[in-house]
Amino acid sequence: MPTRPEKVYYFGTCLIDLCYPQAGMAGIELLRREGIQVIYPQQQSCCGQPAYNSGFPEEAKKVARQQLKAFPKDYPIIVPSGSCGGMLKHHYPKLFADAPEAAEAQRFSERVFELSEFLVRVLDIKLEDQGQPIKVTWHSSCSALREMRVIEYSKSLVRQLKNVEMIELQRERECCGFGGSFSVKQADLSSAMVADKVTDIEQTGASLLLSGDCGCLMNIGGALEHRQIPIPVKHVAEFILERAHG
């Protein structure tokens, strides 16, 4: 872990960029409130994971190379997603293993941190809860859980909020069935998985679902909405920022 830096880079992720920019901005705001200068390189785009996991590594590399270029300096790179974070941190070194950029990719990967881990471990953020009492539940994305191993940090942020009761899912460690192109290529399987996830969420009695990954939120949120179940979904950064603001 780095010591508290003056400046950090922010990697917004393509999904947040296009569909959930307010979640991305919330992460930025949380960092700025801690006195950190946030740099948002306009040259950034996608981490490359969609192509990488679908079987198109050359295309993934092309896009990944663009990210190496967009984040040239030594600052930590903060990512509000376990999934894209995992790609940048754990898969870039593999992707470029035999390429001229191998050393660069290695250094890049060492600078990558998932947002909640950074907030807790480096900034030791303290949250004052200004909100009304609420029951929420938490969805762990597989990559945040198994690749980035940051779930405890995300949850500890929510636990700091004194008016928030967190009810854990019965099958918290089970995938929601998103898996990027999986949800399209294996649509039936994916639907069966997200259906079970939705049932699990309903059973908690919570009035809001939180997660640190917008991919899962898009999948689960879409399924909740499709069934007209009135449980909204929210990125954890957006939630804690709102609560702290009152």
Added chain:
Amino acid sequence: MANPVTVDFPRNFTKALNDGQLRRNLRAAMDTLGLRRRNLFSDPEAFEQLRARGDAIRRRALSKLPQLLEQLERKCTENGIQVHWAETPDEANRICLEIMQRHNATRVIKGKSMVSEEMHLNHFLEERGIEALETDLGEYIIQLDHETPSHIIVPAIHKNRDQIARLFHEKIPNTPYTEVVEELNAIARKILREKFFAGEVGVSGVNFAVAETGTLCLVENEGNGRMCTTAPPVHIAVMGLEKVVERLEDVPPLLRLLTGSATGQLITTYFNMISSPRKPDEKDGPKEVHLVLLDNGRTQIWADPELRQTLKCIRCGTCLNHCPVYTRLGGHAYGYVYPGPIGSILTPQLEGLENAGAMATASTFCGACEEVCPVKIPIVDILRRLRIEAYNKVDSPHAVKGHGYKVNAMESLTWKGWALSNATPWVNALNAKLLGLLGPQLPRLPAPDIVKKWTQSRTLPKFASKSLHVLAKEKGLSDE
């Protein structure tokens, strides 16, 4: 695997997903197995240490595979075990048949063995007038119903008690209907006992073969496996050639990992170590022991350092138990002998991507399999490798069979376009803007297939009118 019929994955998957009884049976069984495993490996640190040992033992064995196989053959031969090599399942079947015919056998009894399933041995023998009776209770149940195993450890896991009770009542003459487990056990036991005495040859699998001593290790719970290897005058053990380990002392940690991962047991009821046929002064045991070593593409897998890790597998089945896909489909939907995560990496390598490549798409890459695998097989990395080779012709002697079968102009073009957009900031910005503008209009456009599939069970997300790029700029964030 002798019959690479093209498997209709979409049809199989839909059928399994719509089978509510199957889904409930699987869920209940997997929950129990998962819980038992967690209770046994309750200390994460100790488990990690044991896992690291298991991984190291399997790596070491594979790194010396050719020498160890030679040593195993030498030691076994010294011990009086006759060793046979088979390159293909067909060869392995013929070796078994030839031994059986030499002894005029018409009835053989079998212990549980996935390699014999890989060979489709029962079917092969049946066609040649030899009856092969499965004696493992689970195997016996599915044999009664003319099915194949749906799990590599618990072959009848897809059936619940009522279904088994009905099956016994219908298929075994003069059997009253009963759901009492002890009674069901007793019924099977009585029938199997009689068959044991009639069996002329016993067939078994091998869990570990020790090169140092020429010992075949067999793990089981019911004692039926032991009957197969001791009651008949001839014992044939079949194994995939990756099952060899170097030293006797390698066995205990692996055994611990195997039983703990598979069924959450600290030890099993029976652990057999077979080191020779009956000796002149001994009163029991078979007079002949044969070991059939099957390659079936394993040396090709072994030649590639990444794919080789597939062969570390000790067939504990725990990756199946923890796989969200397997849990919803069961083994039969995969259409091949090895289902679940291990099947999804092993089968396409054995059968070729053009036949079984679709198995590699039945994963979200959630990593639950890797997390529990007792010998740390990087299942997700290998799955990704299979997906890559499905779309790309590879210029390497280690390429997976059938590589490039999916080469597809449309899909390649899509990804090329995606790459161009995401590697060129101004194109990316333009796209974001267009999507933002179009966002509210999109539902009115005719939906492409990909959107239709998504919206079967989910509402589509809306594109934001301003992207994060734009918001960040408006907020005055530095673009250093």
